[in-house]
Amino acid sequence: MVTQSGKPAPDTARRSERSRRAIYDAALGLVAEAGYPKTTVEGIAARAGVGKQTIYRWWGSKADVLLEAFLDLSEQAAADAGQVPYVIPDTGDLAADLKLVLRLTVDQMADARFDAPSRALAAEGLVNEQLGREFVAKLLEPQLQLYVTRLRSAQHAGQVRADVDPRIALELFVSPLAQRWLQHTGPITHEYTDTLVDYALFGLAPR
Incomplete structure (x- = not known):
């Protein structure tokens, strides 16, 4: 599409995606550098190079961003x-599959990109009921349900007792x-999660 001047019309979809990406990067960067309490919508907007109204058009609060x-x-x-997010492999070896996923989780916990925002969301979710519900529904529960599915598969294979509730297990x-x-009560290592x-x-094994 071109304008009357003969110049191509701005691609609003592409511009919006660039702005959204800039806002994501700004929010994650500010939380890592300044902490969640000092991160503001105004600060995110300034760092992303967008107007504050752009953020409020897409999100209700800095927590949502x-x-x-x-x-x-x-x-x-x-x-x-090269991984599919939120997937637990089913190779037939339950221990190996769980250890693989938990090792990847440990690696993510040790990644500075994840540590600050995930801690901020976990802490804010305790006092912000709406955010807490969304944090559980969008991030935690989908992951937990994958463990449930994998444990049920192990039950069908006779590797886990039939009377076990996978959601509790x-x-x-x-x-x-x-x-x-x-709570920083000890080191987070592959050896720890393997144990x-x-x-x-x-x-959980059959008697």
């Missing part, structure tokens, strides 16, 4: 690594990792 930016970051990181290795990460899986599966 950060949540969407973090979800996008997770998907982009998985794509860059996954907490044997997910919850200790989350607690250690949130969590070994201990959990010992208790």
Whole structure:
């Protein structure tokens, strides 16, 4: 499409996508550098080179911006690594599959790009009920349901007792990792998560 002057018309879709990407980068960068409390919509807009009204046209608050930016970051990181986000392999070896996914989780936790925004979202979700619900619904629950699916597959294969509730069982290795990460109670390593899986599966295995 061209204008009356003969020049190509601006591609608003492309411009909007550039602005959205700039806003994502600005939000994640500011939270990492200044912390969540000091991050503002005004600061995000200034850093992204957009007007504050542009942000409010797409999001209701800085928390909404950060949540969407973090979800996008997770998907982009998985794509860059050649992985499909939110997937647990089913090779038939339950221990190996769980250890692989938890090792990838540990690597992500150690990545500075993820640490600050994920901690900010977790903390803000405790006092911001709406954000907390969205954080769980959009980020945590989809991941937890994949563990449920994988554990159910292991039940059908006879690797996990039939009387086990997969939704409770996954907490044997997910919850200790989350607690250690949130409260800084110990190192987060591959060896640690491998041990969590070994201990959990010992208790879940058929008698």
